[in-house]
Amino acid sequence: MTETATGTATGTYLIRGAAILGGDAEDLLIRDGVIAERGTGLSAEGAVVIEAAGLVALPGMVDIHTHLREPGREDAETVETGTRAAALGGYTAVHAMANSNPVADTAGVVEQVHSLGRASGWVDVRPVGAVTVGLAGEQLAELGAMADSRAQVRVFSDDGICVHDPVLMRRALEYVKAFDGVVAQHAQEPRLTAGAQMNEGTVSAVLGLAGWPAVAEESIIARDVLLAQHVGSRLHVCHVSTAGSVEIVRWAKERGINVTAEVTPHHLLLTDELVRSYDPVYKVNPPLRTDADVQALRAGLADGTIDVVGTDHAPHPSEHKECEWAQAAMGMTGLETALSVVQETMIETGLMTWADFARVTSTVPAAIGRVADQGRPLEAGEPANVILVDPAARWTVDPHKMATMGRNSPFAGKELPGAVIATFFKGHPTVLDGKLNTPYRYAADSAGAGSSN
Secondary structure (H helix, E strand, O other): OEEEEOOOOOOEEEEEEEEEOOOOEEEEEEEOOEEEEEEOOOOOOOOEEEEOOOOEEEEOEEEEEEOOOOOOOOOOOOHHHHHHHHHHOOEEEEEEOOOOOOOOOOHHHHHHHHHHHHHHOOOEEEEOEOOEHHHOOOOEOOHHHHHHOOOOOOEEOOOOOOOOOHHHHHHHHHHHHHHOOEEEEOOOOHHHOOOOOEEOOHHHHHHOOOEEOHHHHHHHHHHHHHHHHHHOOOEEEOOOOOHHHHHHHHHHHHOOOOEEEEEOHHHHHOOHHHHHHOOHHHOOOOOOOOHHHHHHHHHHHHOOOOOEEOOOEOOOOHHHOOOOHHHOOOOEOOOOOHHHHHHHHHHOOOOOOHHHHHHHHHHHHHHHOOOOOOOOOOOOOOEOOEEEEEEEEEEEOOHHHOOOOOOOOOOOOOEEEEEEEEEEEOOEEEEEOOEEOOOOOOOOOOOOOOOOO
């Protein structure tokens, strides 16, 4: 990509010759935070011209599942570092999970996360509220207060811990209906996974590590889709990882149950065979599964059974991963590699197009999170949350060169396809030429509600 300024900085950008959603090459004129025009042969006096021949233009990505760690766990990540990583990865919005310290289970904490996101300015930060107080699974958190706060929370999750009590889960599903919220469940029956270290199967038997059975995930999903049907509420299933889970979600959708599901990039590519190395970088919750599971997840994403890709970006301090397997923390980074992994597993295999990619990484996650100005079409009058991707690029993952503080990438040393060349957030280029530019700055008088700010 080349960039030429044809005038002074005006907030006007002309993206010339990009393949819109991987289709025909067209121009996009961005002015004052919106797409002013789309077509061919466009011009605008004073615009910054971005030559985008060979690049694909897509709506900014929306991550339904990110761990930013702040407040309280700034040794692992901060809102600033995590959102820088998100912008470099092509994201213009992320949903920040609730397992911070203190837990995001009150209006005060979610408003703090919301404010930190606005102060950072790299992406739209949407706090996820905890379902239960302190993630303890004993009583509901302040769901209504968080929904009515300036953060306007619409996604609630105890992610990392399953809401295993069916009565409490039913109450949560009933409660969020009042404000069109959704409960995002970490599906894991705790009594079936006590002491588990990896996927239960041939590899765990050989290695002598306690196994994590697929049924621990599948049984909770089966229960919860029936609860959602009974209550008439929205359910979102976090990071499905087994072939059986895909089939249960497919069964539920065929019956009209209001359920959505996500898959992580690492579950689309990696298998439990990697655990033979005993490298804790491959320790994750839910665990890496078998190749048969990987193929079922890809098929489920391609046919729409699985709705979205969520990174489950989970940075950890190095000392929590560079240790013996049994003591290592679970989790992997993912914001800066997600696009490339999905390109490799879904687009280059012919299972999806770039238009499909936009659906599962932007349009649908924005709809699930009720983020009104994200995931929008690349059309005149729409918010200018836009990314430019070079699909022909190849790069080798080096965690030490990433913006995230986490060095626990399972793709370290791997060559991946595709690179984010530019990210426009609210019409402002946060990334140019593949490098961080400057953050978006909110007007001093616009510190109000976060539904479209």
